[in-house]
Each structure stands twice: as C-alpha cells, then as structure tokens.
Amino acid sequence: MLADFEQTMQLAAQESERHEHHYLGTEHALLGLLRTSNAPAVSVLRSRGLTAEAVDAELARLEAEGAVPLRDGGRELLRGLGIDIEEVVARLDRSFGRAAVDEATCRVARRRWWRRSRRVLAPLAKPVLLKRALELAERHAHAAGREQATIDDIVVGILGDAKDPLGTQLSRRGKRSLPQLDLVPGSPAPVRLIVEARGLKLEQLEQELTAHDQSGGS
C-alpha cells in the first residue's frame, strides 16, 4: 500500500478506536489528518475552521444524536451471555499478537463460502468504509498528473465521497452489512454532517482545494 494511504488508514484506525467506533470511516481519517498532517489541503481545512478539536466535538455530537453509532458489534449481547469481548481481545492479543488476530478476523470475514449466506461480522472485525474515498483520491491524483495520491488528494477524496449518501457504489453485499454496523444506507455521510454543521459546503471546500492545488499551494 502507498505510504500516504497507509498513514491515513493508521490514523483512521487510531481515531476510530479513540471514539470507540466499530468501523473505519472517512470521518476518522479526516480527524486523524487534521490532528497530525501539515499537508497544504489540511491547512486549508483548518483555516476554514475545520480544526481537529472542532471535528472531534462534532463527532461527539453526532454520536449523542445517534447519527454515528458507538461500538457494539454484538459486544453488549455477548456480555449478556457472560462473555467480555474486551477481555477476550486482550487475551488473544497476548497469546497470538494483534497482527495475527487482525489477519484471522479478516480471513474469516472474507471467506468465500460465507458469501452465499448473510455475512456475519465477527465482533472483533472492524469494517473499512474508506475504499471509495481512496479511489477518488487516486483518480484526483491521476487527473493532476501525479502517479501516487498524496495527503492532499486523499482530503479531496474524503470530501468527494461525503457528497454522496452512505453506501454509494457499495456492492449489494456491502450495503447489506451497513445496517449490521447501525449505519443507514442512503443517509448523509458523517463528514457531510460535520462540514455543514460548521457552516461550510463540501462543494465549496473542494473547489478551494482544487484551486489551491492548481496554484501550486501558494
């Protein structure tokens, strides 16, 4: 994976974990970039009031309103059966290592024969809902003549993805898995809600970033 993509995924994973969410979304990637990156596009967002603190607060508000689901993934239900999933995860980490647990979770979730039936998300799995934003970032980079997408392209990809409702371009199987995460296909993307709550428009921000990019960041 390309370095900037990998960095974005890691930041998104950290923010998702910090907010106790059970998926990786573009809102986590955006927050992670705002917290750590000095890329020109990120600076433009900060100058328009989209600081890490502001996005963090908006995300907390969306959680309180139920627009962004908090982590469960069957955890409460399993707790009702006397299984503390946090304890299970801690023991598995100690015994097998985080990487092996993540890999096994991934392998199980992608197993081919599961596809014939309804997909069951393991409580340890953390679905990634960033793919479309990263694809848009790659497309934006190619259009600008860059071989690899940079953080600036990824920011444009995140905003571009947020213009469309949740679940856009997801496969039927992908759309079916959204309600399992307590996300509603067709509802506005959390990034859109965050941006608009700050009195900004996605389209306007996107235009500003493109203009900034074309002027060479001056």
Next chain:
Amino acid sequence: MVTLVRDATGRDPADGLAAVAALAGLLEVLEALHVERARRSGWSWQAIAEKLGVSRQAVHQKHGDLDKRKQRLGKRAGR
C-alpha cells in the same frame, strides 16, 4: 453454563439470535487462529479435524487457504 442459559432464556428472540450470530463470528476467528497455530506447529489436517470433531475434508475446505497463502508468501520471498 447455568448463568448462560438463564440469561439467554430471558431475552427477546431478536437479541438472542443476534447474540448467536456474534458468538458464531467470534468462534470462527478463534478457530482460524488455533488452526493456523496448529498448522505452523506441524499438525496434520487429520489431527486438527479430529480435535474439532469434523472430517478432514471439512477442515481443509474451510482453512485450506492457509496453505495456499503460505505458498504465495513463500514464492514472493523467493523472488
């Protein structure tokens, strides 16, 4: 076990079924982790199948991708 049965019987069917699905997902991950560790320790598919109480074919069909993955990684490392 008594606690588990008491908790489960007092629940709404929707909660109970969702709990079963979550538990099934967790079991699959646990199985995958232990099968991989067993294979790395040199266990045969037959020995793993016996421990899991299923046929060798069943366990191979489910976890056979582990060997394919190992071969792929081996080929890449050998390049």
